[in-house]
Amino acid sequence: MTTDPEDAQDASRRLAVRRLTLTDFRCYPFLRLEADPRPVVLTGANGAGKTNLLEALSFLTPGRGMRRATLSEVARREAQDGAPWAVAAVLDGPGGPVEIGTGREPGSERRTVRIGGSPAKARELDGIASALWLTPAMDRLFTEGAGGRRRFLDRLVFGQDHGHAAAAAAYEHAMRERTRLLKAGGGDAAWLTALEDAMARHGATMAAARNAAVARLDAACAEAVGPFPAARLALAGEVEGWTAEGGAAAAEDRLRAALFRARARDEAAGAATIGPHRTDLAVRHAGRDLPAGQCSTGEQKAVLVSIVLAQARVRTALSGLAPLLLLDEVAAHLDATRRAALYDVLSGLNAQSWMTGTDERTFESFGERAQYFRVESATVVKNDFLPTDEHR
Template sequence: MALDRISLHDFRNHPATELEGTARFNLLVGANGAGKTNVLEALSLLAPGRGLRRAKLPEMARGAGAGGFSVGARLSPQDGGEPIQLGTMIDPAQPTRRRVRINRADASALALAEWLSVRWLTPSMDGLFMDSAGARRRFVDRLVLAIAPQHATLSNRYEAALRDRNRLLSDEVAPDPRWLDALEAQLAEHGAQIAANRRTLVDQLNAALLAADDAHFPRPALALEPVGPEEREALAAALCDGRPQDRRAGRTLTGPHRTELAVTLADKRVPAAQASTGEQKAMLIAIMLAHGTLAAKDRAGILLLDEVAAHLDPDRRVALFDRLAANGEQVWMTGTERAPFEAILPHAALWDVAGGTLQRG
């Protein structure tokens, strides 16, 4: 399946944008500020979460909150079956509440993951290896979600129980142990599954990176740290034993919410944060390409690449395009000029973007 019709209404600087006639490769070309990344952001909202910019909903409406917005897409099976209509929007009367519709019926944002596997790589992610542990944790969970849609539900339930436990721990009055028992049972149940999903992803990514053996992109080696209790019973016991310490800290100090993604440049055996800027960018691309080989086959795969080709030499660009073609996902890319995409232009759908309007190239 692939997205073959997309509409944006009052989204960022797009008053009314319609895209039809999509392909495996889809290119958005225009000057900085033309609205290219805004299209990618709209597509990223066809997945659970806050999108590739992690912006607040009112910020996405044209005029920064003056009204609502809508993003719609048609997902069509390659065998000619019945298309799926996907949409997300905010109402001007409720600008902080996101609505989702699937086949014109109200649905939860989590339900979008059952139809689409959406991933992205943007310039703001170039500093991921030097960013916070939380940023790398969100990166891992986004990759897990693209393979296992139930991961979002697990994460939401875990975060809700974690907030409740932290609130009890930070209260001046000692919490009722029975309340803590119940919350810790939930944390252990969901946390063990979250940890298992992440561990499976990292193991599969390391295997795919090793198998790729691609001279154009340096191989990163991935690990999850710190290694703590991950089995349900062990995690429940650790949470119970850690109550005095957690109460002094006012927060929960054990669990998958403390996990960090550690990345090493395999050939040089140095942490990714100590690698050059070019090596860090190439490692990120390598991870995304390896992940593309793992993507679920029962859902449409969508990969959003913002300005990814501009800083690659010609050989690496060709290698990137070849790997993307082999992965089988629908790819959306942006750039300020056509030249970097010359190798795939004959096989791509091209739009020229200017001032929030699109013209077929």
Template structure:
């Protein structure tokens, strides 16, 4: 990515910004607009914000529309993306001048990975946060199986609706059967795909976590998908509760260090290292598959890391393609970045 153009996005009425390849450090006081800049780049490359799903919240207050555009190269190929947001209408997305039907299509053709302090929920939050995270990795890393999380969720929703209709006396119990069969079939495929993703991520995740001082880090997902027979056996309980009580929508994915589950027995610093190691592992996986490193956006990633770990992370990020990192001051980054930017409200300039 070499050029960012913004108009009426969050705190930026208008911005034209040239970026150097490599590691770019974005500095400024709290509230100056550092996160807004990363969010705008994410919108331009992924079609969505990492902070909200309400497009109107991204448009600058008092404006009717906002524009986020980036240009650069993906390997040897020039790429320009443009996302127009409106407080009233649907977003409009273009890639190299051609209209893109959806944000999902844009994300399938341009990879951007993000770290924010909120992403610690992947480790410290409940099982749903981990399932959602690894299913997003699945979509990016296994494009041939990218529809599985959505397809399983749709079949599960239909089975749950059928269960509630039967419990209300509006349908016969046999109407649940087709959805039970579909849920069982898709559950097996989804479990297999998740296991494949974790097997691809695990070796690099363990290496990167160890580099950052988190020893014996592991990912665990040893799950048997529910069979049709198992779902049938608990039909009466599912009818009583109006929901399917067995399947990958309830699975746990374990992130551990040795015999310690980091959700319960990890420090805040260890949880941060685990999330950063996951991001680095996914970036290397995607780069190995597609030959092009994804764009990395790291917001406040360096806080709560000591000087040695900041140096190690900085060195690794310097090898990862193009990365934008935010911090309140340049001293947060032990190594010299390829470019240093200073943010004041509504403005970004070379420091």
């Protein structure tokens, strides 16, 4: 395969994983995988270990990874209790090659992070690599409860506003303490007021960040890419509405007052009945003017792909760093036309994408634009792809 010099220069600017090393992670005792900047296709039977590779990559960003697992849950089952695990990678990024790694300290639930061989904080990873992912569980995002959509929303917001995670964590902590205090009969009134003040401050900050992020994403989603439908996004939440009407300061005051009035109700309910923890993300298929949850399974998957691609564009515009795309069983529920269009888009991104599937034939339209690996029983072997007549 020949490479145009300009294409090679573009490739050198992409965010790409050039080497991935796993030690005692999920089903892998040890693995070292070498890759080039092209999209990576991982095929194999169910249970072979394909998704575990995507999850390992997701741990190279802040947070609990694409499965929201604890550190002990991702340790290899055959390893001793408390055994360490590690994920390391060599990345090609805008600043050149960099080594990053993360893992579990022996006998603890403490996560370690190293950047360029030196200890670092998990939040520092976001300045080097970011990732977006789609998993089969997310295929039900539009038809199941609001909790999943809210977690999806907040991951999108964090990708645009790094302070959002801290505000959300502070809000959740204050809310839990308030609920505990109310269940105990109210306790110290001054402490209860202080907790409600914290919920109001951090809740208004969360709402403002969500409003800004969804506005950007809605504008990006309105631009349909190829056969992927334009989507319209909106927030269904009182605090976000107050923030849009009068600003964050006014929303903070309204939430503080609402929490005070709701004390008796929340004590009876055993939970806070008002606040941004109850917000939902409303998504519509713009072309059909229907809620996404009322569309066909294939259309819902296409809308979800459209949102992820739009978020990739927004994040790149804001930070200058395109995110890795981790797409588990992405071809499921997509027809051949949309699969081919997706592969065209992924081939043109300034960041690597990693995809899994059980059938190599669903990736044929990638041709030589991608690299192919076969996963079998926690071993990974590179495949030589023979182009179809269409790509010869």
